[in-house]
Amino acid sequence: ETGVTQTPRHLVMGMTNKKSLKCEQHLGHNAMYWYKQSAKKPLELMFVYSLEERVENNSVPSRFSPECPNSSHLFLHLHTLQPEDSALYLCASSQEPAGTVSGYTFGSGTRLTVV
Amino acid sequence: GESVGLHLPTLSVQEGDNSIINCAYSNSASDYFIWYKQESGKGPQFIIDIRSNMDKRQGQRVTVLLNKTVKHLSLQIAATQPGDSAVYFCAENIPAGKLIFGQGTELSVKP
Numbered sequence: 754e755t756g757v758t759q760t761p762r763h764l765v766m767g768m769t770n771k772k773s774l775k776c777e778q779h780l781g782h783n784a785m786y787w788y789k790q791s792a793k794k795p796l797e798l799m800f801v802y803s804l805e806e807r808v809e810n811n812s813v814p815s816r817f818s819p820e821c822p823n824s825s826h827l828f829l830h831l832h833t834l835q836p837e838d839s840a841l842y843l844c845a846s847s848q849e850p851a852g853t854v855s856g857y858t859f860g861s862g863t864r865l866t867v868v
Numbered sequence: 869g870e871s872v873g874l875h876l877p878t879l880s881v882q883e884g885d886n887s888i889i890n891c892a893y894s895n896s897a898s899d900y901f902i903w904y905k906q907e908s909g910k911g912p913q914f915i916i917d918i919r920s921n922m923d924k925r926q927g928q929r930v931t932v933l934l935n936k937t938v939k940h941l942s943l944q945i946a947a948t949q950p951g952d953s954a955v956y957f958c959a960e961n962i963p964a965g966k967l968i969f970g971q972g973t974e975l976s977v978k979p
Contacts, residue, residue: 755913793877796912796957796969809966843911849965856902857967859911 756780759844759860766834767868774829774863776844784849785827786857787819790841802827803849834867841865880976887945889973891958896939900961903932903943906972907954915943915956945975953977 757778766772778785787799801809802821816838818830827844841864845857881887893901899920904912918925918932918941925932931944941958955972962968 755911757911759911793971795971798966801966845911856914856917859904859913861909861911 755858755860757844757846757858757860759842759863761863762861763864763866765866765868766831768834768836770834771830771832773831774842774844774865776827776829776860778825778827778844778846778858780846780848780858782846782848782858783824784847785821785824786845786847787817787827787829788843788845788859790843790862796843800829831865834865836867839865839867877971878974878976880978881948883948883950883977883979885948887943887948887952887975889943889945889956889958889975891941891943891970893939893941893958893960893968895960895962895968896936897963898960899963901932901934901941902959902961902967903930903941904957904959904969905952905954906957912957948975948977950977950979 760775764772784803786801789797789799798811799813800819805821805824816833820828841862843862844860847857902917903915905915906912916927916930916932918934923934929946933942945952953976955974957969957972959967959969
């Protein structure tokens with residue numbers, strides 16, 4: 754257990770479904786991240802929240818919608834996904850501000866399969 | 869653009885041998901580097917880090933070397949064990965204050 758917990762661990766959903774991924778961190782960090790990990794590709798940053806405010810969105814399709822109600826919780830709402838969205842979705846947290854980076858702590862991820 | 873890449877996608881070593889995993893980075897202003905290990909079914913886990921004012925840093929059975937002249941980073945694992953089998957990522961902290969990850973090298977340890 755790394756201090757970052759993701760649920761569910763596995764998710765299979767149809768293209769018309771709506772689901773949400775949840776992430777919770779118990780480390781007192783003030784920044785949280787969503788990454789997408791596809792086979793044979795580097796980690797792709799999707800969203801960054803710092804102090805509960807979204808500070809970065811790397812042009813992710815609108816079918817992915819993040820929510821950060823407080824500094825300990827992060828959600829990724831999914832709707833009308835495509836099969837190419839199947840991947841491992843990783844949540845991470847860190848203590849910012851930038852310049853004092855000491856690495857990110859990752860959760861175990863949610864393995865998403867879109868059918 | 870900024871990117872971090874790994875020279876080899878896979879590496880196979882004999883148990884007990886030393887492993888060397890390489891990484892090239894492109895942003896000369898990056899000031900902090902991290903190696904992560906990702907085992908099957910788990911998220912990446914921090915192994916060791918190094919700041920740009922250092923050339924070498926040692927941990928338990930692991931050593932990271934930084935060559936800023938050629939923008940190269942390596943991870944050395946001594947006496948590689950079956951439990952070291954995993955995918956290893958390097959990451960660089962660019963001036964914008966975010967981490968850029970490489971593709972990863974899959975290390976396989978043969979008994």
